Amino acid sequence: MTAAAQAARVGVGLGDRAYDVLVGAGLLERAGALIAPFARRRRTAVVSDETVWRLHGQRLTAALEAAGLAVLPVVVAPGEQTKSFAGLADLTDRLLALELDRGDLVTAFGGGVVGDLAGFAAAIYKRGIDFVQIPTTLLAQVDSSVGGKTAIDTPRGKNLVGAFHQPRLVLADLDVLGTLSDREMRAGYAEVIKYGFLGDFAFFEWLETNGAAVLAREPVALSRAVTRSVEMKAEIVAQDETEQGRRALLNLGHTFGHALESETGYGAALLHGEAIAAGQALAFRFSAAQGLCPSQDATRAAAAVAAAGLPTTLADVPGHPFDALRLLGHMAQDKKAEGGRLTFILARALGEAFVAKDVDAGAVLDFLRREGAV
Numbered sequence: 001m002t003a004a005a006q007a008a009r010v011g012v013g014l015g016d017r018a019y020d021v022l023v024g025a026g027l028l029e030r031a032g033a034l035i036a037p038f039a040r041r042r043r044t045a046v047v048s049d050e051t052v053w054r055l056h057g058q059r060l061t062a063a064l065e066a067a068g069l070a071v072l073p074v075v076v077a078p079g080e081q082t083k084s085f086a087g088l089a090d091l092t093d094r095l096l097a098l099e100l101d102r103g104d105l106v107t108a109f110g111g112g113v114v115g116d117l118a119g120f121a122a123a124i125y126k127r128g129i130d131f132v133q134i135p136t137t138l139l140a141q142v143d144s145s146v147g148g149k150t151a152i153d154t155p156r157g158k159n160l161v162g163a164f165h166q167p168r169l170v171l172a173d174l175d176v177l178g179t180l181s182d183r184e185m186r187a188g189y190a191e192v193i194k195y196g197f198l199g200d201f202a203f204f205e206w207l208e209t210n211g212a213a214v215l216a217r218e219p220v221a222l223s224r225a226v227t228r229s230v231e232m233k234a235e236i237v238a239q240d241e242t243e244q245g246r247r248a249l250l251n252l253g254h255t256f257g258h259a260l261e262s263e264t265g266y267g268a269a270l271l272h273g274e275a276i277a278a279g280q281a282l283a284f285r286f287s288a289a290q291g292l293c294p295s296q297d298a299t300r301a302a303a304a305v306a307a308a309g310l311p312t313t314l315a316d317v318p319g320h321p322f323d324a325l326r327l328l329g330h331m332a333q334d335k336k337a338e339g340g341r342l343t344f345i346l347a348r349a350l351g352e353a354f355v356a357k358d359v360d361a362g363a364v365l366d367f368l369r370r371e372g373a374v
């Protein structure tokens with residue numbers, strides 16, 4: 001059996017907007033045949049960034065052309081600053097210049113920035129055009145490419161303007177992870193371990209044993225980790241597409257994490273996955289401090305995060321010591337905060353997260369100070 005034939009197929013059950021996520025090696029080479037059914041006009045605009053396009057653009061182009069699809073590349077600058085109103089205006093203008101219409105297809109080929117930006121452009125371009133995702137980072141494969149969240153950032157915060165727009169297909173090619181830096185792998189791993197923390201204790205235990213193999217991109221371990229993550233994401237999204245309830249669990253670690261990202265400037269000093277790693281360890285310790293979760297679970301959670309070379313304390317994050325009130329201020333801005341009430345994803349145990357509304361700001365402040373904020 002070829003590697004391509006072994007790709008796992010995970011369905012996202014959303015009725016007439018249902019789609020598949022394929023996870024496996026060699027999917028880039030099969031992309032033409034897989035995407036062709038969604039490209040009614042036998043062409044696709046491929047939105048990518050300069051780095052991904054340089055590394056993998058030729059292979060994807062050859063695969064699409066071999067299936068009779070014309071490729072219209074739209075290559076943008078890499079980095080979070082592209083996910084802005086200016087970046088969106090530039091991208092939609094370039095799509096208009098290509099004279100794409102509603103029968104056409106956008107292919108988002110890159111990490112989370114490209115997926116979020118191209119997905120949002122597809123959501124609003126001529127009031128909506130189909131798109132497919134080919135995520136090229138671990139983080140995008142296990143999280144951002146699945147579930148239809150698309151957005152740009154504004155100076156007031158990340159992902160504040162966006163839309164739900166589900167892709168028609170997601171191709172998670174494990175081979176492209178071979179060119180990721182170890183640091184990017186670790187950052188993506190923070191979102192993998194999140195699935196164990198939030199709802200699958202057996203997966204968490206498996207990661208305790210096999211996390212190093214996943215990070216080393218050992219094919220069997222990597223495939224299992226990405227597939228299980230995508231299965232969990234697909235199941236949650238199918239139940240709660242627009243985050244009225246359970247989907248919020250996917251934000252475990254994100255309230256603390258976003259506050260740290262805001263303080264560190266959303267740049268190379270602290271990658272999103274690193275912030276989320278520390279955020280998850282903090283969420284477990286806060287849960288334990290509130291008497292909601294056994295403290296040994298919080299200790300074990302932090303040990304698993306640390307074993308992957310990820311931060312687990314405020315002191316591990318550049319910029320320490322943080323101002324506790326400023327961190328709290330960022331948390332109050334969080335998209336999950338409603339009417340000034342703080343919402344956190346907390347844990348009752350490893351593998352058992354829940355949505356905690358109305359969390360007491362004073363308790364958070366005390367906790368942050370005990371964790372070393374000033």
Ligand code: GLY
Nearest residue numbers: 143147149247250
């Ligand atoms: N990344 C969280 C979600 O898709 O809901």
